[in-house]
Amino acid sequence: xxxxxxxxxxxxxxxxxxxxxxxxxxxxxxxxxxxxxxxxxxxxxxxxxxxxxxxxxxxxxxxxxxxxxxxxxxxxxxxxxxxxxxxxxxxxxxxxxxxxxxxxxxxxxxxxxxxxxxxxxxxxxxx
Numbered sequence: 001x002x003x004x005x006x007x008x009x010x011x012x013x014x015x016x017x018x019x020x021x022x023x024x025x026x027x028x029x030x031x032x033x034x035x036x037x038x039x040x041x042x043x044x045x046x047x048x049x050x051x052x053x054x055x056x057x058x059x060x061x062x063x064x065x066x067x068x069x070x071x072x073x074x075x076x077x078x079x080x081x082x083x084x085x086x087x088x089x090x091x092x093x094x095x096x097x098x099x100x101x102x103x104x105x106x107x108x109x110x111x112x113x114x115x116x117x118x119x120x121x122x123x124x125x126x127x
Contacts, residue, residue, distance in 0.1 A: 011066075015046065015059055024050045027059055029067065038074040040067050051086060060094055068122045075122075079105065079115040088116065096120045 012028035025046035032040035042063060046056055067073040078096060080087045088098075096118040104112040 012043075013063075015055065024055065027056070027063055029063075029071070032067075032071065032073065038072055039077060040071060040073045040075070041077045041079070042067070043078070056090055057093065060090070064094065064120065064125065065127060068125055068127075073122065076120045078118045080118070082114055082116060084116075088118075091118045094120065095124055095126055097124075 010028065010030055012026050012030075014023050015025040015027060016023055025044065027044035028042070030041045030043040032038075042060070044056060044060065044063075064076060067076050076096075077099075078091050079102070080091070082101065092098075097120070099117040099119050102115050102117050105115040105117075106113050
């Protein structure tokens, strides 16, 4: 990830608990393209014991703001597994719209898998 940051290809931040500075996950932009439509792909992960406690909602609001205000993005995309219900609900709560299913989009665990694509446009963003 450090090489991607150094080459302006990705931003990824650690997520730390405020009370004890424990690393509990990461989030950021897995990539972006400012030359063709100012798009960025957001990604995130969180330790399972921290799920459904509001951490990612709080963090993603700031990451989205950074994308629109500091990176100059117009469209932010996110991809999930087909059955990632908590992540799907999180994205919908943040204003993302499901664009559809991309067949064979990712390669995970030795096979090609389908992914759901979500997007949020700057003019839809409710900051």
